[in-house]
Amino acid sequence: MxxxxxxxxxxxxxxxxxxxxxxxxxxxxxATALVLIPxxxxxxxxx
Amino acid sequence: xxxxxxxxxxGWTAVVLLLMTxxxxxxxxxxxxxxxxxxxxxxxxxxxxxxxxxxxxxGLIGTPADTAVYILEGxxxxxxxxxxxxxxxxxxxxxxxxxxxxxxxxxTRGRLIVIPRANHSAFTCTEPQEGYPQTYTIETPAxxxxxxxGSRGTNPIDQxxxxxxxxxxxxxxxxxxxxxxxxxxxxxxxSGNLTEQVAYAIVKLIRQEDIDISIDLHEASPEYPxxxxxxxxxxxxxxxxxxxxxxxxxxMQIGVERSPANLRGLSHREWGDATDxxxxxxxxxxxxxxxxxxxxxxxLIVEGIDPYYVRAAQRGLLYVPFSAEGHPIDERVGRHLQxxxxxxxxxxxxxxxxxxxxxxxxxxAVLEQGLGAFLAPPSGPESGL
Numbered sequence: 001m002x003x004x005x006x007x008x009x010x011x012x013x014x015x016x017x018x019x020x021x022x023x024x025x026x027x028x029x030x031a032t033a034l035v036l037i038p039x040x041x042x043x044x045x046x047x
Numbered sequence: 048x049x050x051x052x053x054x055x056x057x058g059w060t061a062v063v064l065l066l067m068t069x070x071x072x073x074x075x076x077x078x079x080x081x082x083x084x085x086x087x088x089x090x091x092x093x094x095x096x097x098x099x100x101x102x103x104x105x106g107l108i109g110t111p112a113d114t115a116v117y118i119l120e121g122x123x124x125x126x127x128x129x130x131x132x133x134x135x136x137x138x139x140x141x142x143x144x145x146x147x148x149x150x151x152x153x154x155t156r157g158r159l160i161v162i163p164r165a166n167h168s169a170f171t172c173t174e175p176q177e178g179y180p181q182t183y184t185i186e187t188p189a190x191x192x193x194x195x196x197g198s199r200g201t202n203p204i205d206q207x208x209x210x211x212x213x214x215x216x217x218x219x220x221x222x223x224x225x226x227x228x229x230x231x232x233x234x235x236x237x238s239g240n241l242t243e244q245v246a247y248a249i250v251k252l253i254r255q256e257d258i259d260i261s262i263d264l265h266e267a268s269p270e271y272p273x274x275x276x277x278x279x280x281x282x283x284x285x286x287x288x289x290x291x292x293x294x295x296x297x298x299m300q301i302g303v304e305r306s307p308a309n310l311r312g313l314s315h316r317e318w319g320d321a322t323d324x325x326x327x328x329x330x331x332x333x334x335x336x337x338x339x340x341x342x343x344x345x346x347l348i349v350e351g352i353d354p355y356y357v358r359a360a361q362r363g364l365l366y367v368p369f370s371a372e373g374h375p376i377d378e379r380v381g382r383h384l385q386x387x388x389x390x391x392x393x394x395x396x397x398x399x400x401x402x403x404x405x406x407x408x409x410x411x412a413v414l415e416q417g418l419g420a421f422l423a424p425p426s427g428p429e430s431g432l
Contacts, residue, residue, distance in 0.1 A: 001208075021061045025054030033064035037071055045204050047079045047172075 002045075009043040082171045082181055086194050088115070088146050088163060089423035093153035093406065095120040100162065103255060104248035106237055111205045112245045114167035116252070117149045118160050119404075125157025126259040126400035129324070130387060131249070132162065134229050134314070136169035136197025138266035139183065139348055140331050140379035143194065143418065145264065147384060147408065150423050157402035160256060166229040166245060168205045170197035179335075183345035185376070186417065189424030196348060200227030206241040216243055217311035230263070233317030246317075253322045259402070260286070260394050263314040263328040264383050268337030269356055269365045269374075273330055276302040277386065280319025280326040286397065287327055290389045299385060299410060325394070329386050331379040332367045339364070351375045381413030 013036060020032040041047040090097060098116045101107035132145025145163035152159060164170050173179040173196065184191040203209070206227055213226040216236045225231040227242050235246025253261060260283070267274040279287035284305060291303045306315040306326070319326035334340055334356050335348045341355045352373035360369035367374070388407045395401040408421045 017065075020064065021058060023054075023061075024056045026056045026060055028054070029056045029061055029064055033068045036065075036068050037075070040068075040072055041075060041079070044076075046076050047204070 006043050006045075009039055013039045013043060078181070079172075082173075082195065082197075083111070085164070085167075085170070086182075086192075087427065088117075089150055089427050090117060091150040091152070091406075091423075093119040093151070093159075094149060100245070100248045100252070103252040104237065104244060106244050107248055110241060110244075111168045111171060111202065112166070112241050114162060114164050114245075116160060116162050118158060119149075119152055119154045120158045121154035121156045121403065123156040123403075124400075126394070126398060126402045127158040127160065127256055128391060128394075128402045128404075129160045129162070129253060129256075129258045129261040131165045131261070131263045131314070133164040133170065133197075134166055134263055135199045135265060136164070136166060136195070137174065137179065137199050137336060138264075138333055139194065139196060140266050140333065140376060140383055141264040142170075143185070143376065143380045144383035144387070147380060147418070147421050148387070151406045151408060151421055152404050153406045155403045155405060157400065158256075159402065159404055160252070160258065162249070165249065166197075166201060166242070168201040168241065169199065169227075169229070170195045172198050172202040172204070174198050178343045180343070180345045180348070183348045185349065185419050185422060187419035187422050187424055189426075192419070192422055192425040196345075200224065201229070201242045203227065215312040216246075217317060219311035221312070230265075230314055231312040233312055233314055234321040250318065250321055253318060253324050258322070258324045259398070259400065260325045260390065261314070261318050261327065262387055262390060263318075263326075264387075265328060265330050266333035266336060266379065267330045268339075269332050269334060269367050269369055270337050270339055270359065272366050273304055274332050274366050275300055275382075276304050276330050277390075278304045278306055278315045278328040278330070280306045280315050281308075282319050283325035283327050286325060286390060286393050289396075290386065290393045293389050293393065294386060297385070297410075299382060301382075301386065327390060329383060331382050332369075332374045333379065334369075334374055349376050351379070377413050377418045378410075380418050381408070381410035384408050384413065385410040 101113045107113045133142035209223040213221045232242045232246040234250045236243045277287040315328040334353045356369045
């Protein structure tokens with residue numbers, strides 16, 4: 001079950017990361033970068 | 048992707064933000080991972096050997112739930128007592144009492160077995176949205192010694208997801224989050240979740256080591272009715288009542304509660320039902336736990352002073368007296384130590400298999416000298432004054 005959770009989370013990270021580079025508004029880029037923090041902590045099972 | 052005109056976002060800004068994200072991640076990871084490193088415990092001269100809980104159930108080997116079991120064996124044969132600290136890692140007087148016993152107690156007859164971090168995984172995280180500090184410090188004569196403040200339940204990294212309804216091994220239906228609560232998981236199960244496996248290992252230890260009397264140390268919020276109390280399985284009620292009487296004679300207010308027969312999964316119920324041990328649970332007041340508390344800081348955990356609880360007490364909302372002096376950790380640990388010593392004394396009056404333990408600091412000694420006087424220096428006994 002954990003591996004499925006990690007695959008889903010990693011997929012979301014890739015999509016959010018993709019959006020970070022395609023986004024044209026700086027404020028949206030900043031919000032996107034903030035969203036990445038908990039997602040990466042979760043996929044690495046740190047928090 | 049949503050494209051908007053007029054922004055300042057570029058490829059290089061994304062790279063800069065990504066680097067900043069990385070820096071935040073490194074800092075946060077360092078902080079969270081530090082929670083998985085146990086602050087040291089320095090076994091005193093009374094500790095004869097240290098084993099692992101996984102020695103009693105090998106399913107715990109290599110898991111974050113495996114924890115140290117300290118054995119203090121006397122030169123003369125006698126009975127065996129178990130003291131459990133850290134069932135709930137957010138009740139610091141519990142594990143601190145166990146650590147004080149490990150670092151001070153000396154058994155002359157029988158055995159004392161101490162587990163200071165019963166739910167080891169719970170010491171690796173704090174409760175979400177509670178604002179708890181990760182650590183607190185106790186002043187010793189050689190300087191401040193750091194301890195971990197943890198969570199009520201097993202770290203959700205180690206055991207997840209929580210069900211909507213948790214039906215424990217004893218058949219009791221509980222709220223889903225209780226699935227990570229060690230004191231709702233007894234008698235445990237070798238094939239259950241991680242918390243149930245810990246519960247199973249502890250029950251197996253009680254059976255295997257032929258434990259005569261088992262004491263599970265806790266703390267409760269000041270607005271919780273079962274507080275400053277000994278909760279006893281019916282087999283241990285006489286001992287609890289007599290101990291409470293002696294403690295009251297000594298000026299320590301403490302009540303006795305009978306373990307409810309229909310509330311299953313708790314230590315005082317399942318240990319008593321599933322084994323031959325005399326099962327007891329002891330509660331002290333922890334202002335850092337309750338809903339009415341103010342700012343949650345390491346100072347509150349150690350000093351136990353909270354103006355909101357003083358006001359609540361004035362309005363008769365609490366089950367313990369609460370003055371401006373609060374309930375400091377010295378008082379809470381001192382109460383537990385005094386209660387453990389008295390329970391063992393009373394137990395000895397009923398048996399020929401005595402458990403004689405010297406070196407347990409009294410409540411008055413802890414209040415007078417401070418808990419730190421009875422703890423090893425921060426870097427170990429050799430670094431002491």
